[in-house]
Amino acid sequence: MTLWTAAEAAAATGGKAIGDWRVDGISIDTRSIADGDLFVALKAARDGHEFVAQALDKGAGAALVSRRPEGVADDAPLLLVDDVQTALEALGRAGRARTDARVIAVTGSVGKTSTKEMLARMLSDQGRTHAAVASYNNHWGVPLTLARMPRDTEFAVIEIGMNHPGEISPLAKQARPHVAMVTTVAPVHLEAFDGIEGIATEKAAIMEGLELGGVAVLNADIAEAHMLRAAAQALGIEARWFGSATGDSRSDYLLTSMDLRGEETQAEVQAREQTLTLRVQSLGAHFAMNALGALACLDALGLDLARAVLSLSLWSPVTGRGARETISLGADRGEILLLDDSYNANPTSVAAALAVLAATPCTGRRIAYLGDMKELGAQEQRLHSDLADLDAVQALDEIHCIGPLMGALHAALPANKRGGHYATSTDACADLAGQIAAGDVVLAKGSLSMALAKVVDGIRELGHGEATF
Structure with a gap:
């Protein structure tokens, strides 16, 4: 089904369409672009105009741009606008209105x-x-x-x-x-x-x-x-x-x-x-x-x-947001239950995740890998150390801390709950094999920039992952 024609997109944005094109989707990333997508050349860490030629080569139906990028043919399917972000907002409003x-x-x-x-x-x-x-x-x-x-x-x-x-x-x-x-x-x-x-x-x-x-x-x-x-x-x-x-x-x-x-x-x-x-x-x-x-x-x-x-009842959390995964350690070696909540973290969501870990049945130990919680302002040290006072901590066996801010929690934890303190998730991965065993339930949680997904991948590499749902 056609999502936008050249004429419709031009009318919505006030831009100038080059070519009589149709698009079936919209993408901002050439790594995942599909045939027939409109590529939107946003400016983020890099200027999306640098990737327009690549997007068109990969099958994009057209590109939303504020200028014709170098290496793009004169007859290439484009939507020329004054500002790409403003045009995307106008296209969104038109999409909502129709x-x-x-x-x-x-x-x-x-x-x-x-x-x-x-x-x-x-x-x-x-x-x-x-x-x-x-x-x-x-x-x-x-x-x-x-x-x-x-x-x-x-x-x-x-x-x-x-x-x-x-x-x-x-x-x-x-x-x-x-x-x-x-x-x-x-x-x-x-x-x-x-x-x-x-x-x-x-x-x-x-x-x-x-x-x-x-x-x-x-x-x-x-x-x-x-x-x-x-x-x-x-x-x-x-x-x-x-x-x-x-x-x-x-x-x-x-x-x-x-x-x-x-x-x-x-x-x-x-x-x-x-x-x-x-x-x-x-x-x-x-x-x-x-x-x-x-x-x-x-x-x-x-x-x-x-x-x-x-x-x-048929819904389950997505990867990085509470998804549960059974990790098989191989023949006759047992399994680990991984709680992948690695996408983001703040005091409220960490407390909820620790409560889930504490309530999860297991035959081994309950282990948490916690990364820094970012953007907490002047209270950041106290908000990290306060996690040690949560009731759920009493039901856990070991908490490993990742990042400088998590040093406040590491210092506040009871000695019998205190695991390692690592500068980065990469550092923490080096010790996983010696810290996790069959029957354990393991939580990974931290702000996205702390890359707790590396810990999740490291735990998966201990065996062969098999999703429980």
């Missing part, structure tokens, strides 16, 4: 990607669904997701993130959601904010993009709930609240009980007039709470919740 899709936008300090994936899984069984890939949630990720939206989309899920004040509102206004969800507010990116109140204000800005009559789905359990409530009231927006029985009893969607069973989380929830049982193929209270919020989003769209619960 569909009748009902849109859910998700933000939050923690859990937005897994919640987006839950929503996409549930919605896909109720209509044609489009969602952001990976964590495409920033100034180019949101318009790229919108520009990729097929014309016949019925439901869309847009993830919206931020690193600095003022980022969420313009992205929400591009997405124009019918439902906007805030998973939680936590001390993330503190170096760019005066405090967590500033983060709450920024997250609340997602409501500024809601369509007329739109609904906000908000977490009632967080300390900053009153700020979200005030923002919704100021905008005249209907707010629906989700939370636990120990939190705000006025929640419209209430988690009444939860049980961690083997490798599954089961929760009983009250969704307004309905009592439902949620099953998630991974351990973690945070998964149950995010699933409850996702159900509230579907309910706001008037969809079938019983069907959504069945779809949810």
